[in-house]
Amino acid sequence: MQRRDDLLGNGYLAVLRTTFISDFGYRIETLARLARRLIAPIASVILWTIIYAASNTTTINGFPRADIFIYFFLVSAIGSVIPNANISNSMQYDIQSGNVATYLIKPFIYPLALIAETGGDALYEFTFITLPIFFVACATVGFNLVLLRVALFPIEILLGFLMTSLIYFMIGCLAAYVINISGISNTLLWVFNVLGGRLIPLTLFPAGIASVLTILPFASIYYLPVATISGLASWSYITNGILYMLGWIAVFFLASLLVWRVSKKKILAAGG
Amino acid sequence: MKNATGEDAIAINDVRKTFTTYEARSSSFLSVLSKRKTEKKALRGVSFSVKKGSITALLGKNGSGKSTLIKLLVGIMAPDSGTVRVLGMDPWKERITLARRMGVVLGAHPTLYNDLPPAQSFEYMRRLYRIPKNEYEKRLRHFIRLLELDDVNRRQVRELSLGERMKCNFIAAVLHLPDLIVLDEPTIGVDLPSTLKLRATALDLQKRYGTTILIATHILEDVKVLAEEVVILDKGKVVFNGSKHDLSVLFGDYKTVELYFAKNAKVNLSRLGTVVDRRDSYVKIEIRSDKARDKMLAELVSSKNVVDYNISTPEIGEVMSKFYSRVGGMRAKKR
Numbered sequence: 001m002q003r004r005d006d007l008l009g010n011g012y013l014a015v016l017r018t019t020f021i022s023d024f025g026y027r028i029e030t031l032a033r034l035a036r037r038l039i040a041p042i043a044s045v046i047l048w049t050i051i052y053a054a055s056n057t058t059t060i061n062g063f064p065r066a067d068i069f070i071y072f073f074l075v076s077a078i079g080s081v082i083p084n085a086n087i088s089n090s091m092q093y094d095i096q097s098g099n100v101a102t103y104l105i106k107p108f109i110y111p112l113a114l115i116a117e118t119g120g121d122a123l124y125e126f127t128f129i130t131l132p133i134f135f136v137a138c139a140t141v142g143f144n145l146v147l148l149r150v151a152l153f154p155i156e157i158l159l160g161f162l163m164t165s166l167i168y169f170m171i172g173c174l175a176a177y178v179i180n181i182s183g184i185s186n187t188l189l190w191v192f193n194v195l196g197g198r199l200i201p202l203t204l205f206p207a208g209i210a211s212v213l214t215i216l217p218f219a220s221i222y223y224l225p226v227a228t229i230s231g232l233a234s235w236s237y238i239t240n241g242i243l244y245m246l247g248w249i250a251v252f253f254l255a256s257l258l259v260w261r262v263s264k265k266k267i268l269a270a271g272g
Numbered sequence: 273m274k275n276a277t278g279e280d281a282i283a284i285n286d287v288r289k290t291f292t293t294y295e296a297r298s299s300s301f302l303s304v305l306s307k308r309k310t311e312k313k314a315l316r317g318v319s320f321s322v323k324k325g326s327i328t329a330l331l332g333k334n335g336s337g338k339s340t341l342i343k344l345l346v347g348i349m350a351p352d353s354g355t356v357r358v359l360g361m362d363p364w365k366e367r368i369t370l371a372r373r374m375g376v377v378l379g380a381h382p383t384l385y386n387d388l389p390p391a392q393s394f395e396y397m398r399r400l401y402r403i404p405k406n407e408y409e410k411r412l413r414h415f416i417r418l419l420e421l422d423d424v425n426r427r428q429v430r431e432l433s434l435g436e437r438m439k440c441n442f443i444a445a446v447l448h449l450p451d452l453i454v455l456d457e458p459t460i461g462v463d464l465p466s467t468l469k470l471r472a473t474a475l476d477l478q479k480r481y482g483t484t485i486l487i488a489t490h491i492l493e494d495v496k497v498l499a500e501e502v503v504i505l506d507k508g509k510v511v512f513n514g515s516k517h518d519l520s521v522l523f524g525d526y527k528t529v530e531l532y533f534a535k536n537a538k539v540n541l542s543r544l545g546t547v548v549d550r551r552d553s554y555v556k557i558e559i560r561s562d563k564a565r566d567k568m569l570a571e572l573v574s575s576k577n578v579v580d581y582n583i584s585t586p587e588i589g590e591v592m593s594k595f596y597s598r599v600g601g602m603r604a605k606k607r
Contacts, residue, residue, distance in 0.1 A: 014399035018385060018392060025387035025428070102383045104348045105376035106400060107368045269291075269349050 011107060012116035019120025034129050037080055038136070041072035044199065048072075061210075063203045067230060070141045074226040075198050077133035080125040081157055082221055083164035083192045086118045088185050091172030095267060096179060104268060111260060114172075115165050122161055130157070149229050152238065156225040159245045163217060164192070166252035170259045176266040197223030203232075214241070217248040280357075281452050281484035282322035282345065287354035289315040289340055314340040316508040317354070322486055322501070324451075327478055329499035329516075330488040331592070336505040338488045342456050345486070346376055359451055372401065375450035379457035382441045386430045390421070390440040393429070394447060401448035408447065415443045418473045435466030442470055446477060453477065455487040459494060471497050492592055504595070512595065519591060529569065530582040531555045537577035544568055553579075 023030070045068055052058065052065040059065065091114065094100040103113050138145065171188065175181045193199055195218040202210050202223045213219050214237075224241040227233035233241070291314055294307040315337045322328045332338045343349045344356050347367030356363055361370045384393040398408045416422060419439040424432055429440065438458065446453060455474070459467040475498065477483040487494060495502065495516065502519050504512035512519060526545075533539065533553045541547055545559035559565050573581045 010402070011400045014396050017399070018388070018396040021392060022385050022387045099381055101343075101346075101348060101378055102381050104367065105346055105371060105374070105378070105383075107371040109368070265349070269343075 012112055015108075015113055015116040016120040016123065019117050020124050023121060023124040030124075030128050033080065033125075034132060037076045037129055037133055038073075041076040044072040045069055061203045061205075061207070063201050063232070067232060070137050070230050071201055071226055071232070073133060073137040074230065075222045077130040077137070078157060078160075078222055078225055079198065080129040081122045082160040083168070083189060083196075084118050084122060084161055085164075085168050085185050085189060086121055087114050087165050088168040088172035088175070088181055090114055090117065091169070091267075092175040092179075092181050095175045100267065110267070111169055111256070114169070115162075118165060119161070126154075126157070144231070145229070146231065149231065149238075152242075153225055153229040156220065156228060156242065156245070159242070159249065160221050160225065163245060163249050163252060164221060166249065166256045167217075169256050170252070173259045173263040173267065176263050192218055192221055195219075196221035197226070201232075215244060217245070217252075220245040220248070279324050280321040281324045281326075281359055282320075282486065283355075283357040284321065284341075284344075285319050285355045287315050287318045287341075287344065287351045287356060288313070289337075289344065289349070289352050313508055315344075315351070318505070318508070318510055319354075320503050320510055320513045322484060324484050325478065325482040326500050327474070327485040327487065327498050328501040328503060329495040330486060330503050330505070331490075331495065332505035333596070335507075337508040338505055339456070341505070342454060342488060345454060346374065347371070372448070373451045375445040375448065375453040377442055377445045377453070377455045377458045379438070379455075379460040382437060383444055384429045384437065384440055387428060389426045389428055390432075390443070391425045393440070393444055394425075397444050397447045403448055411447055411449070412443070415446070415473065418476060419443065419469045433463075435462045438462050439466055439470060442473065446473075446483075449477075449481055450483065452484045452486070455485065455489070457489055458487065459489070459491055467491075467493075474498055506596075519595070526558050526560050528584050529557050529559055530584075531557065531573070531578055532580040534577055534579050539572065539577050544572070 048068045049065070052060065052068070057065075094103070100110065103110050106113075167188070168185070171181055171184055174184065195213055195216065197219065198221075202213050202219055204210075205213060220241055224233065224238070224245070228238050228241075291312045293310050293312055295310050296307055298306075318337070318341065330338055330341065340349075344351055345358055345363060347358075347363030347365075347370055350364040358370060359373055363370055384390060385396070394408075394412055397403075398405070403411070416425060419442070421436065421439055421443070424436045424440070429437060432440065442458065453474070459470055462470070471494065474485055474487075478485055485498070487498060489495065499516055502512060502514065502516050503510060528548075529545075531554070533555065535553070537553075541555065541557055544565060545557045547555060547557050549556035559569060569583075572578060
């Protein structure tokens with residue numbers, strides 16, 4: 001009963017809540033990040049507009065030129081929440097500095113406390129960066145919102161957050177062995193960017209590659225939520241995408257348990 | 273060694289812990305590519321117990337095994353062999369349950385949120401430990417009054433002085449009124465007024481709630497003011513385990529006497545003790561405590577040869593210094 005209470009208890013909600021409030025301390029930084037997220041997609045929009053113009057076409061592989069603007073702005077908005085590299089950065093810091101002890105002296109399971117902490121950051125980013133960009137993009141382009149697609153959008157982001165948190169948690173565990181994981185973490189981020197649809201919408205890849213990418217976990221990070229809300233994805237694509245995502249979460253969850261089991265002693269020994 | 277009983281908050285028996293580390297083979301540029309595996313025995317059969325409701329000081333030089341022992345006590349790591357019981361639990365297996373009944377202050381790792389006022393971190397602790405709101409407010413008022421923190425509670429932690437931060441950190445660790453508090457260097461770098469307040473609050477917790485306190489420190493004044501029992505570690509072994517009084521009796525059983533002699537006074541001090549300083553008519557002498565010497569000293573200071581004198585018993589710092597030199601001496605002889 002006590003264990004169940006510790007797993008599901010409000011301790012982790014307290015972490016999430018306090019992290020969310022703590023992020024309010026950096027309001028100017030939030031505005032700067034919001035500005036960066038609004039400016040960053042402009043380059044992609046310009047580049048793809050030129051490619052469409054040079055091709056003298058309005059649709060490439062079923063991706064309409066008119067959707068370029070909304071696609072890259074929404075991808076930029078989601079990028080503030082996922083992929084969640086904060087978790088591996090935090091672990092690297094905790095292991096290097098011995099700060100892991102500050103979690104372990106409290107009634108916490110370390111990985112869950114980390115997810116709760118980065119969840120607080122993600123919720124803050126979603127509220128003050130993702131949603132404002134989403135509304136700005138909607139108001140600018142004025143695309144039709146379908147209620148079910150709107151409802152699925154935050155759920156897919158949440159699943160993407162969980163999935164990338166598990167991946168970065170496993171990378172974070174490596175810090176117990178190699179100490180500095182910044183290189184691995186950044187490389188993975190670029191894998192997500194290229195294969196997850198941040199730089200190139202997945203449908204613009206050659207058909208064979210695009211169909212493989214759809215099955216891989218990367219597709220659900222950027223492409224699936226954006227394609228869902230913007231109406232680019234069919235209902236069957238969305239259903240399959242969510243099922244793939246749930247499957248990958250289960251795989252990464254089990255893998256994380258295994259990695260945690262192997263590295264736990266070494267990580268905890270860094271505390272103090 | 274004292275045997276562990278049901279009255280013990282901490283019972284440690286024959287605990288051993290060895291770490292594997294990798295050392296560079298040389299100091300050359302390419303040494304990072306070639307490392308030698310070495311083993312460091314951090315704890316070599318440590319046994320001691322801490323009675324419920326007592327304040328025990330854990331002393332030892334850097335590298336003596338104090339930090340490793342604290343990690344074992346709070347469940348951060350498991351021993352290679354031996355048993356550790358804290359509040360009747362195995363810390364490694366029951367860390368989370370134990371954490372609810374324990375408060376830990378790590379001087380080097382504050383737990384407060386830097387970007388928030390302490391009030392928010394306290395509220396976080398209230399939620400974490402599920403302290404009823406009215407009870408929480410009562411406790412918080414009490415600790416804030418004791419530690420004189422009224423004007424800092426609503427300022428951001430990063431704007432507070434080290435002393436203020438440490439006091440807030442202390443409150444965060446004890447708000448849930450734990451049965452056992454482990455303080456690891458709680459007054460390190462803290463100014464004297466804040467240190468005094470922290471000590472007073474620790475004593476208040478012990479008296480008011482019967483809290484057991486284990487304090488690992490290098491600051492001997494902490495030991496003098498707070499501790500009843502003392503455990504000293506040296507190179508992973510317990511080299512002293514007893515009361516503070518026993519430590520003074522064993523290693524502080526002498527007094528320092530400063531004597532100011534009259535002109536032309538002729539006195540033989542060699543039978544009385546060891547002369548440690550002599551200038552003109554002033555002599556400083558260390559005298560071991562026994563009846564014969566005490567009688568000789570009483571006769572000397574009441575004689576016409578002595579115009580003034582001052583007798584003092586050694587401070588805990590001097591006792592510890594003697595202790596360490598004695599331990600070092602014994603080890604040198606063994607070799």
